[in-house]
Amino acid sequence: MDMAISDSYNLAVTCAEDGEVKVWDYCRKKFIFSKRFEGQANCIDLLRRSELNKGRVCGVGYENGVVRIL
Numbered sequence: 001m002d003m004a005i006s007d008s009y010n011l012a013v014t015c016a017e018d019g020e021v022k023v024w025d026y027c028r029k030k031f032i033f034s035k036r037f038e039g040q041a042n043c044i045d046l047l048r049r050s051e052l053n054k055g056r057v058c059g060v061g062y063e064n065g066v067v068r069i070l
Helices: none
Strands: 002-005 011-015 020-025 030-036 041-046 058-062 067-069
Touching: 011 041, 020 041
Parallel strands: 002 041
Antiparallel strands: 002 011, 011 020, 020 030, 041 058, 058 067
16 A cells, blocks of 8 residues: 655565555565554555664554554
């Protein structure tokens, strides 16, 4: 459904209709991690890099109005 590209690492984060969020290393062409949640994921965005989050935090929006911070 949506994809976000990290400005800090060689990572892409995707979300799907089945609620699954996946992290990919696009330079090495490798899948890194996935987690499935209830509901249909509609959108995803990475938070701006800071000293606290190190560019590794994203928000995922679901059709039921839930926003998960991962």
